[in-house]
Every structure is written in structure tokens, then in C-alpha cells.
Amino acid sequence: MQVRFAEDHISFLSYGFRGAMVHPMGMLTPAMIRDADWKAIRPEIRTARGETLFLPHDQKADLEAFCHRHGIAGVSRPDTWGDLLEPFLDTRIDADQERATIDRLHGAGFAQEAITGIRRRLAPIMLAYNFGAMVWEWIHLGLFDLLTAANASVIDPALQAELGDPAAFYEWTMAIAEHHR
Template sequence: MTVTFGPDHIVFAAYEFPWASVHPHGILPASAVRDVSVSGRPEIRTVVGETLFLSHGDSSGLAEFCLRHGIPDVVRFDVWGNLLEPFLDTAFSAEASAATCARLHSAGLSQDLIDSIRERIASLMRAYNFDSMLWEWADLGLYDLLSAVNSRLVPASLPAELGDTAEVYRWAMEIADYGRAKAS
């Protein structure tokens, strides 16, 4: 995936998630960008709540683009990072798991919702991290979930078990937006 920053838009080429508004090639006007996160893996959030990913090398270009257009760089609560903790190759104490649930509750997710989300994606994420021998122990997030839904590192039958993958994409974006934050 590559991006080019135009004067008032971002051009995406070879975007890897087929359900995205910019797949495989698309133009995102500055007016469609709600906020971004430049640190870590750069992300764009659109005004409709879609999260779009960029490569690490695009951070400075994204920062300059946002500065020109007054787009806020925000720190958001990583909902999917917290939801996917049980699928890391790491043991968590009861206290750490409780703290994760407390963070998710403070973002507006009920315990029933947390449990149902984790149950829905359990087979997929176990296959993605363990059966594939990825063995990620520190961080899984929305990008990893979408990679798994895109059949990366997992048998194609597993994403199909979740239902229509375009619907799963929209559902994942809605969940991610629970982490919406104010500009920092």
C-alpha cells in the first residue's frame, strides 16, 4: 500500500483491505478526515468513522498534510488492542485482565459486549497468532484483525465463519470508534 499526499487530498494505491472505501485505489479529500494518529502505525479516521492505515514511512507526510489542513493528531484509546489481549502469546494476571475490562467499560463497552466480541473472533485470532506461529506477545490491534479477516496467515474458511466480510469490516470499524478521543 502506498499513499501520495496531494494539495487537498490523499491518494491511496494498492490498499490491502478490499472492503475499505479507498480499495484498491482511492482519493480521500482532506475534508473527509476527522483525525489522525501519527505516532506508532499511522492511522487516519474519516468523518464516517472508518480507520485507514498507512505505512510507517508515511508519518512525516501525514503530519505535514494535517498541519496544512488543521486536522487534529489525537491519542485514542485502542479498543481492539484491549479486546485482543487474550489472543496474545502472553499470560495476564487476573488483575491485569480486570484492568483491561475496566478500560473497555470506561470506553462504553459492556461486559456482555466484550464477551460476545471475543467469542465471535476467538477462532480467527487464535489461528492468526498461534496456529500461524506468528506468536505476537506484545500488541494485536485492528490492523491484525483485518489482516486475519483478509485471510492473511489463516485458512480462508475461518473469516467466512464470521459472515459477510464487508459487514465484519463495518462492525470492526464501529467497535474501533468506541476509542474516539479529543484532540491532544
């Protein structure tokens, strides 16, 4: 991932997530940006059409300055994907923690059947990503990790193909990321 900031736009010179409006290269102007979160684990831009785009960690300050310069709001939102992907962490989740996660997902409008279905659909690729590819993440897996798993060369292409059309899968992930609104 390579991003360059200019006075009046952000250029994505290398963006590896198939389906993204800036894949493999693209540009955003301030009018195309709804809000941003430069304080997130991985800085995020949310486009006017509801897409979440990620930036390298070391460009948090660049994103913040760009947003301040153009009056773009800084907004943190609930991490729906972090909750949905919690079972794939390399850690033991106790009953209270799992109950709290399910309560947050229910509060965001997810029925239990939807939660179960999403997790079942993603189990093969997330297990291959976190354990097969030896990522061993034990604190947080989120949308960035899911998109990485769906696009990484270290993941079996057959598992990635099971996700369906890359652009349709990407749109599905973005819709879920926006679901809480």
C-alpha cells in the same frame, strides 16, 4: 499497502482491507478526514464517517505534514481493539492486568456480555493469525491485526468466511473502534 501523498489529497494505491472506502484503491481529500494519529503504532486516519484507515509506518512524517498543512487535528484515542484482543497475545496476562483491561472496556461502555461475545466470535481467526500463521505477537494486537487476519491469504478462507460478509464485518469493526465516543 501503498499510499501516496499529494498537495491536496492522499491516494491509496493498494489497500487490502475489504469493505474500506479506499479498497482496493481510493483517494481522500482533507474534507473527508476528521482527524489523524501519526504517533500511533501504525499511523491512522479517521474519516468524517468514522472509518479508521491505516498507513505504512514509514509515512508518519508525511501524514503529520499533510495534516498540519490542511489544519487536520492530531488525535490519539483509547485502543479499544487492543483491549478486546488482549487474550490472543502470546503472553500470560495476570489477574490485575486483565482486571484493568476489563475496567477500561467497561469505562468505554462495553458490558461484560459484549466483551465475551466479541472475543468468542474472533477467537478462531485471531488464534489462527497469531499462532497458526506464526506471528507470535506478545505486546499488541489491534484493529490493524484483526483486519489483516480477516484478509490475509495465509489464514484459512473458511475461518475468514465465518466472519460473514467482508463489508459488513469491516463496518462492525469500525463501529467498535468508534464505540468509546
